[in-house]
Amino acid sequence: MGSIGEPNGHVELPDKESSAIQLVIATPDEYRTQQEANSTEWRGALSLEAYLRREVHLANTSLTEDGGLTCWALVYQPSADRKRQVLCGCETIRKKALVSQNGKVEETTAHGVGSVFCPPAHRGKGYAGRMMADLGKRLQSWQAEESRRVLFSVLYSDIGKQFYARNGWQSFPSSHVALPPSTDTKQDLPSVSSLKSTDLAELCAIDEKLIHARLLKPNSKRCEVALVPDTSAIRWHHAREEFVIKELFNRDPDVKGAVTGEVGSRVWCYWTRVYTNPQEEAPNTLHILRLVVEDESFSDFSPAAAEQGSSHKATRTVKAIASLFAAAQQEATKWDMKEVQIWNPTSTTLAAAQMLESTAVVQHRENESIASLRWYGEGSWEDVDWICNEKYGWC
Known part of the structure; x- marks a missing residue:
């Protein structure tokens, strides 16, 4: 990404409050330049060329096509006869969401912010803050439909909690429990069946109905929001892993999750495999994308405390979840994953994890993947x- 220069070679960067700076939709060339610049941070185990192809591939999924993905750039153009210069950039993905407030559930649009990147030569000038401040205001009405308001936007910070909070995105619970890979079949647990891509549409539709029913339950003092885990959201993650695994190993990760139980009382989860750069400390991780209990009477939704779980009664639901996690551990072994991660576990989820690994505890993230939300509603x-x-929900 080019710096802003004068004919004599002197580099002159504008003040962040300059009126010649504005947030715009990036041109294809500007977007490509941003991707090349940020590739060192996010290409993981891929080459630059493969990373660029992956981004094109992801831009054409059902979640991101037809305007679902917007590429933004903060640009500087001191005069009409000067070519504008990109200072920093980001992306947003339009997401389906539900909001429960004042006894009503409203279908709404939300935006997920990702790929926030400022090249090293432009850091320390406040440009990223200016971009996020402008973006936060812009997203309140961006792609709003006549029947759907934009009530919130989300992002997942890898630079702690303070920067984005200063710019309107407040940190929310960001914890997980991790399990090691394993080949133990756990004969005392319920049997599970593998989920394939063809199973997603039916299960995602049921899940959306369950979330809607949960949101309908009266809660007069609190507003509840949820990103909808529909097939578009889940398949975006799967498209990402499929591209990477095909590129690295020429294999097809056909198993997308696991399910146990009878129709009407099933428990299932979807997962994705994430390969990191071998030079980084972060391990290859099998992430549980979404865990679903098909029982409208199930009510354990509050986050588990670090010390909970081991004394939780081994109920049918706990055992069912444990069987899914055991299947995930086996899958992690097959694909050289170093751990299985489940975000924001409940006490039931933690108890299931501790059936498999007694030392499993809730880990609260302080720096990476901090779930953050900006609220536009009342x-x-x-x-x-x-x-x-x-x-x-991550993007």
Whole structure:
């Protein structure tokens, strides 16, 4: 990404408050330049060329096509006869969401912010803050439909909690429990069946109905919001892993999750495999994208405390979830994953994990993948509960 220069070679960067700076939709060339610049941060185990192809591939999924993906750039153009210069950039993905407030459930549009990147030569000037401040205002009406308001936007910070909070995105619970890979078949647990891509549409539709029913339950003092884990959201993650695994190993990750139980009382989960750069400390991880209990009477949704779980009664639901996690551990072994991660576990989820690994505990993230939300609706963000805050929402 080019710096802003004068004919004599002197580099002159504008003040962040300059009126010649504006947030725009990036041109294809500007977007490509941003991708090349940020590839060192996010291409993982892929080459630059493969990373660029993956981004094109992801831009054409059902979630991101037809305007679902917007590429933004903060640009500087001091005069009409000067070519504008990109200072930093980001992306947003339009997402389907539900909001429960004042006894009503409203279908709404939300935006997920990702790929926030400022090249090293432009850092320390406040440009990223200016971009996020402008973007936060822009997203409140961006792609709003006549029947659907934009009531919130989300992002997942890898630079802690403070920067984005200063710019309007407040941090929400960001915890997980991790399990090691395993080949133990756990004969004392319920049997499970593998989920394939063809199973997703039916199960995602049932899940959306369950979330809607949960949101209908009266909660007069709190507003509840959820990103909808529909097939478009889940398949975006699967498209990402499929491309990477095909590129690295020429294999097809056909198993997308696991299910156990009879229709009407099933428990299932979807997962995705994430390969990291071998030079980084972060391990290859099998992430549970979404865990679903098909039982409208199930009510354990509050986040588990670090010390909970081991004394939780081994109920049918606990055992069912444990059987899914055991299947995930076996899958992790097959694909050289170093751990299985489940975000924001409940006490039931933690108890299931501890059936397999007694030392499993809730880990609270302070720096990476901090789930953050900006609220545009009535009232304060402090009155908002983000439910189903799981890995499928990440972008």
